[in-house]
Amino acid sequence: MDNQIVKPSILPGFMELLPSDQILFNKMLDTIRSNYEKYGFIPIDTPVIEKSEILLAKGGGETEKQIYRFNKGDSDLSLRFDLTVPLARYVSQHFSDLNFPFRRYQIGKVFRGERNQKGRFREFYQCDIDIIGNGKLSIINDAEIPTIIYSTFKGLGFDSFTIHINNRKILNGFYDALNIENKIDVLRTVDKLDKIGFEIVKEELVKLEIAGEAIDRILYFIKIDGSNEEILKQLLELNIQNAMFLEGLDELTKVVHYIDCFEVPSKNYKIDLKVARGLDYYTGTIYETTLDDYPKIGSVCSGGRYDNLAQYYTNQKLPGVGISIGLTRLFYQLREANIISSIGSSLTQILIVPLDTDIDYSIKLASALRAKNIITEVYFEVTKTVKKLNYSDKLGIPYVIFVGTEEIATNVFTLKDMKSGEQLKLSLNEILVKVGE
């Protein structure tokens, strides 16, 4: 019987991992989840497929181009391209069944038919938290979010990272006070500062026909640096009499106070007036997170405060604050930069290797180990012992127990530590102590 074989492959722009990487990926996912849960966030799960009229209610260029949209029967369907639009729809739809502030997390795949490019994915995991208020939401939430970023990235094994914090009201107020009309162009230019440097930013501002005095003030503004206290002091000393600027400054001052209260080390967060975080949607506090030793990776966790989550689905005013970790891209970058490395191709802690054909005893031993929550496998296939050890070795299983006639008679087993090669004669209880270490 000769079948026609279809060459097995996946589509470009999709990530698929071998077991060793998958185990690492899942470990990161679990760490993110448990940190989100520790702060009282509640899981939700929304459909991957939604009505196109829902997902495209806002409309907009890139989204419409990238979205996976198709018909099935009479229905116009789309795959979700983020978790924020589904959240807005969820909160609007289930408004009367939810309790506010609504603290939700969602971890799931989203889909964007982007141009194919190294490190860009068309299907990727987002890990989001948002806190949604009914009508209003305390500024303290804006300070709790960086705390969760801190806790999560510490949990992921990072130590040197910086949460950059800014406030859109400060930016808007500042540029309003300068009477700058093409604020968006100026913000975009300033946003490129780290890439292009001061001189080119200055040149571009001249091209935008910004008055010389205003350019000086802009450059002075974005050069403001120092400790958080120093930055806040300098912002105050700018003496800008603009209500929005002052409101933003007040918010930022409070946020810094409370982040400190949450005991986030001062080396891990910093006011950064250059952070602008896109150009609409966010209305207050904004966040970006960078790995100090790997600045090229860019922001690994971003978000901010918004006034109105769900204006396309409800007239309820729903302010919120949230962040997102794009785990697929982050994982790819960390792997490419060799920042993370495999912890083995299996979760199994002990492989039981029967030395003769009597498997019954090995099965019972496995049950006893599993009852103590030790992940255990028995090698059932009939083959040479060296092949069984090879299986254990390749999977990175740390321990092997040999079970032969003698072991069955004496209840003393040979436990082999696959890393050190050390072999010990141990009872079941001694094995539990050793492996449980």
Added chain:
Amino acid sequence: MDNQIVKPSILPGFMELLPSDQILFNKMLDTIRSNYEKYGFIPIDTPVIEKSEILLAKGGGETEKQIYRFNKGDSDLSLRFDLTVPLARYVSQHFSDLNFPFRRYQIGKVFRGERNQKGRFREFYQCDIDIIGNGKLSIINDAEIPTIIYSTFKGLGFDSFTIHINNRKILNGFYDALNIENKIDVLRTVDKLDKIGFEIVKEELVKLEIAGEAIDRILYFIKIDGSNEEILKQLLELNIQNAMFLEGLDELTKVVHYIDCFEVPSKNYKIDLKVARGLDYYTGTIYETTLDDYPKIGSVCSGGRYDNLAQYYTNQKLPGVGISIGLTRLFYQLREANIISSIGSSLTQILIVPLDTDIDYSIKLASALRAKNIITEVYFEVTKTVKKLNYSDKLGIPYVIFVGTEEIATNVFTLKDMKSGEQLKLSLNEILVKVGE
């Protein structure tokens, strides 16, 4: 600013849960996952979107009708409709990087554009395990699978359930020995026994032009019952000289021996000669699992042994054995039948309620509790205490701690048990003991 509002809704046939149900659902998912992992299964995650030529390599009526298929640019794309075809593609594609037997689990959503029907879902979770051999695979694996079913459903809180076990070789051999040509029609008829009863099965067999003597033997065969040992003995006594029948009988005998060895209680598994499990694909052992008190729900976990996982993608012979739990449908049925009920709308264990405007102390207390892995929230919003308690009550948060001037001065807090209404004055350490109970 008046927006045009799109009424928030999801598509029919898609499941979306409120937080209380979502928490319950995730708990079940976690239980399934940890049981799969306990037996050494390795996680994989394949793309939701694959090439249509891959997913439809086998072809076939229902699949082609139900699949979500669409074009994006030049690509002919489809959403996965199960996790078995992606597994076959994965194992073929990554063959040289995998170690065999390859024990993998995958938990994820699959998509089928079925006719809209109560209790049927177009997007649903499957939780699969499979053990794939390279060329061959020991029969002991067929006995380990029911052990994992047992462990998983015990973990899910069930006690009275039955894993029904049969072997396709016994069925095929038996009908071959009777020289029945339209075996598939006969199997389909016999499969309906529980629904239509013996008399109608007999009538339908007559209609299929089965000889009277053969009908008698079929009816005798499907009436075989008793303990597993008795059934095996009766099968042997049928004295059928057909190689396939005898091979199946030998396999089933071994499977029963090893399941016993795995210490699955005899009340939880049973040879059931009526189980036929579809009509192709499976080639040996087959499983179905029913909840004893809720027979109407049908099988909640099914699977079996197959000779060749990936014939459409590789010439490698890859026999395997596996099962699948369709969790979305199972969850829906268990909820409908009130077999499971909500455990609260939040994961939070303690809500800290500040009694005045000084939030700093409450934040520090929350950090201390979280450091001890207690899921903690602070109620930040400025509102009446009764509203804060109402929030806790509605979410089902078990404990509230009040923090006011006196508490801050004395480091003794009022802990309220929201269920009993009991209020205790406790130190932080006493709270940790109480809540950690």
